[in-house]
Amino acid sequence: MIPAESRPTDDKVRFPLGDVLRSVLTLRSRVPEEAFSASILGTERDGSGVVIDKGLVLTIGYLVMEAEEVWLRTVDGRAVAGHPLAFDPITGFGLVQAMGALDAPALPLGSAAGLRVGDPLVLAAGGGVKGALMARLVQRQPFAGYWEYLLDDALFTSPAHPRWGGAGCIDADGRLVGIGSLMLQQAPAGDTSNMVVPIDLLPPVLDDLKRRGTNPEPPRPWLGIYAQDADAGVIVAGVVRDGPSDKAGVEPGDVIATVGDVPVGDLVDLWRQVWVLGPAGTKVPLTLLKGEGAGGRVVIQSIDRAEMLHRPRAN
Incomplete structure (x- = not known):
């Protein structure tokens, strides 16, 4: 859990904190042992996801890639089965369709385009305020992943959230501006930060992710x-x-x-x-x-x- 002094409180934000955090769910997935990613990412994966429409949950893709089971848990502790709807290797996003009523509001999408270094943010994992962290944008720049992945404009937030995977990055107006992906350590100081995928990458591909389960762009050449x-x-x-x-x-x-x-x-x-x-x-x-x-x-x-x-x- 996040230390109490590092959590957001109603007097530190200008949006209805409790309502916003109800949109962030705990996510657990199970992947078969024979899956390609099992040896690297494991067969049991834990993280978070954010409700962006009725029954539709946005997360980071590696949590649901090759998953056969997905479970979503609301702030009040109810567990709802989910279907892994999409995995997008280009943006890094994943989508889950809830198979039952979540009784959780959809979090409005914002934009990361106007964020500047130093802007306050909340990085929220599932579990309500105990899973939420006050943070700031400390850098934005291209990010290249060793697994044949590239973001032209990744967001970096600090302090680092210990449960970063699929966490919702929320701006000062209570809107979703990104999804947590990684924790990085910067040498030589050893400072840690989270890499966040900006939400602006989602709207152009969302319809295809829902209908086809993948990005509308032609698949990129993969070298392995x-x-x-x-x-x-x-x-x-x-x-x-x-x-x-x-x-x-x-x-x-x-x-x-x-x-x-x-x-x-x-x-x-x-x-x-x-x-x-x-x-x-x-x-x-x-x-x-x-x-x-x-x-x-x-x-x-x-x-x-x-x-x-x-x-x-x-x-």
């Missing part, structure tokens, strides 16, 4: 690598077994020097260069450095990430 920035450049930290890069001979420790003939500066640069080549199925040429400067070129036959994911049974 985990990559990170290092002093030597962008380094391959891991390779998905039997994935496209594994089949092409990419190995952990390889440094990705170029995409085609274009040098790779950092992880943001890598993902942008790969995705501009075309949709899933595009051949991706990489120049790799393999120890002591030796290297060579590989051509990776990319695929749609969804081909690797377990498809949950319909409820």
